[in-house]
Amino acid sequence: MPVIDNFPTRNQSVIRKVAAVGFVLFGLYLLSPVVVISAGERGVMTTFGRADDQVYQPGIHFRIPLAQSMYMMDVRLQKGEGEGDAASKDLQSVHTRIAINYHLDPKEVVNVFRNIGPSTDIAADRIIIPAAQEAVKAVTARFTAEELVSRRTEVRDAIGSLLREKMQRHGLMLDEFAIVNFAFSRSFSEAIEAKVKAEQEKLKAERDLQRIEVEAKQKVASAKAEADALALQRQQITADLLALRRIENEREAIRKWDGKLPNVTGGTVPFIQVDGKH
Structure with missing residues (x-):
């Protein structure tokens, strides 16, 4: 006796039951007079397909089943x-x-x-x-x-x-x-890159020139300060050297003096020569 596979029959039965439940729920939704509008939404009510002028705020609202429908409009970002x-x-x-x-x-x-x-x-x-x-x-x-x-x-x-x-x-x-x-375009992008590079090199050259000018001015100022210092030093050395030479000349004159005073004639008061011998 052949075995009859009844699985397809059972599967069709389940599908029919699910469809029936869905149809009932959809019918309840159509017949339900209560509508809930969530936060971030606004409602637009239509009566026989024509939109009412009122904007419905979040909350619970009522409608006439089959005659009216509520459409949710999302007003969030x-x-x-x-x-x-x-x-x-x-x-x-x-x-x-x-x-x-x-x-x-x-x-x-x-x-x-x-x-x-x-x-x-x-x-x-x-x-x-x-x-x-x-x-x-x-x-x-x-x-x-x-x-x-x-x-x-x-x-x-x-x-x-x-x-x-x-x-x-x-x-x-x-x-x-x-x-x-x-x-x-690729050609324009390459041209822009070349221009940017040229401008960067120009800015670098200008900065280098400014740096060189500043360094040159610093060297000039340093050289001037050094020259002024040397000039002042030379002036000081000249004055000190003259004083030193004068002192040396006086010492040399003292060293060479034989202890005799010079004879001066024609004066009213003669020098008295003192002889150490009696």
Whole structure:
């Protein structure tokens, strides 16, 4: 007698039971009049598909089953990144990568729901990405490639200001904007590196020249001070030498004196010569 495998039958039975439970839960959800809005969300109520004007705050709310539905709109901080190509003022190709933080304006969630949809992903695809690309292209065209690097903060602020204005029109608030990176063509990057190296060498040469000038001035000052010291020393030596020579001459005269006073004639008072012999 053949053995009948009843496993597929059991498996189908389990699937039917799970589906039935899911259908019941979904039915209870549709028929439930209670709606809970969590923190960081706002609610948009639709009545037969038409959005009400009221913005529902976090908490417990009631609806008419089957006739009304509550859509949750996330107003918490969202992050996004994007990249694209643009041309600078001097027609250099620039690849820009940006990062933004944004959120839905809680007061504008109804308009966002009506015009864009219930998801922030839809808002990013339809509004933020095109607006960011347009802002980057518009601002990049105002600056040369070198200025995009040297005036990066100014470029970032200009792009952020333009992007913020475009997003606010659609109920989206820009919290932070950053330029992650600017990428240029290889030839231009090499030219920039060569220029930077030349400027660094120029600055080094200028610093060396300044150092040499300072050292030369120091040597001149040192030589002048030494010359002044030698001149003063020579003056002192000359005065001392004259005094010494005068003393030596006097000593030599004393040494050579024979003890006799000179005879002077014609005077009224003759010198009296004293003889040691009587």
